[in-house]
Amino acid sequence: MNKLLNCVFLGIFVGIISPLFSKPALVMQSDFGTADGEVAVMVGVAHNVDEDLAIYHITHDIPKFNIWEAGYKLWMTAPYWRNDTVFVSVVDPGVGTKRRSVVLKTKNGQYFVSPDNGSLSLVAEAFGIEGVREIDESVNRRKGSEESHTFHGRDVYSYTGARLAAGVITFEGVGPLLKPEVLKIDSPAANLSKDSVTGFIPYIDKHFGNTWSNIELEMFNGLNPKTGERFDVTIKKGDKVVFNREVPYFDTFGEVKIGQPVIFINSRLFVSIALRQGHFAKAHNIESGPEWTISFSRK
Numbered sequence: 001m002n003k004l005l006n007c008v009f010l011g012i013f014v015g016i017i018s019p020l021f022s023k024p025a026l027v028m029q030s031d032f033g034t035a036d037g038e039v040a041v042m043v044g045v046a047h048n049v050d051e052d053l054a055i056y057h058i059t060h061d062i063p064k065f066n067i068w069e070a071g072y073k074l075w076m077t078a079p080y081w082r083n084d085t086v087f088v089s090v091v092d093p094g095v096g097t098k099r100r101s102v103v104l105k106t107k108n109g110q111y112f113v114s115p116d117n118g119s120l121s122l123v124a125e126a127f128g129i130e131g132v133r134e135i136d137e138s139v140n141r142r143k144g145s146e147e148s149h150t151f152h153g154r155d156v157y158s159y160t161g162a163r164l165a166a167g168v169i170t171f172e173g174v175g176p177l178l179k180p181e182v183l184k185i186d187s188p189a190a191n192l193s194k195d196s197v198t199g200f201i202p203y204i205d206k207h208f209g210n211t212w213s214n215i216e217l218e219m220f221n222g223l224n225p226k227t228g229e230r231f232d233v234t235i236k237k238g239d240k241v242v243f244n245r246e247v248p249y250f251d252t253f254g255e256v257k258i259g260q261p262v263i264f265i266n267s268r269l270f271v272s273i274a275l276r277q278g279h280f281a282k283a284h285n286i287e288s289g290p291e292w293t294i295s296f297s298r299k
Helices: 002-021 038-049 067-080 121-127 152-166 217-223
Strands: 026-030 055-059 086-090 101-106 111-115 129-134 196-201 211-216 230-237 240-248 261-265 270-275 289-297
Touching (some): 026 038, 026 067, 038 055, 038 152, 055 067, 067 086, 067 111, 067 121, 067 289, 086 152, 101 121, 101 152, 111 152, 211 289, 217 270, 230 261
Parallel strands (some): 026 055, 026 086, 086 111
Antiparallel strands (some): 101 111, 101 129, 196 211, 196 289, 211 270, 230 240, 230 289, 261 270
């Protein structure tokens, strides 16, 4: 009986204490794709820093050079991870130039290792800036890579991120402290009027083609929408109308016929539009970014 009780108390003790000593996760994203070996190389660099690091991935299929989408995916993902998580984001069309390589620490205790090119703007705004440090490459760069100028994901970002997650360095060990700011990216606000609401398309669900807006449910509710009500949906790229059609508003996809569009509220509580069992974005050549506006109006 005493042995059983000892085992129970040991299990409880381990369950309480273990999380206090577990290392932060290292979470990566990039626009590298998986057809070549860049992602595996970054993982290898991180494991050479500490073979016990837990490494995960948001995606490596961000459209090439799309800084906006890199920032949006960080903003979408980070709230669901532990407060000490280290994120490595490599969408870096300016690789090798004078753009800064930084680590952003947000006020919730998360770390974001990335070029300071706008991709950190949304998480900085959402979580607040605790500090920003420039990566000191004389210390935090993979040895022997000094003559390489086009793969900082391998030589600087995954290496620094792994050292931070493994506890080899603290935040202070990243490099010099900078002003508490990061380069901002254009993010127009949504607007509500008497009979319509207008925003832009920040993101498209690549697999299903669901097209998100930045119009929050709370703002949409300002129109007092009724289930089944039809709204005039207009999507523009700049001044060019790409889509204009009446679309019904329902809670979920199954309320319309297969192949028909539907307005719905997505999992992050933003107004979105989908094509039931189809790909709305491909069907209508819709893309994402601040230049893509979307409005929902009563006729």
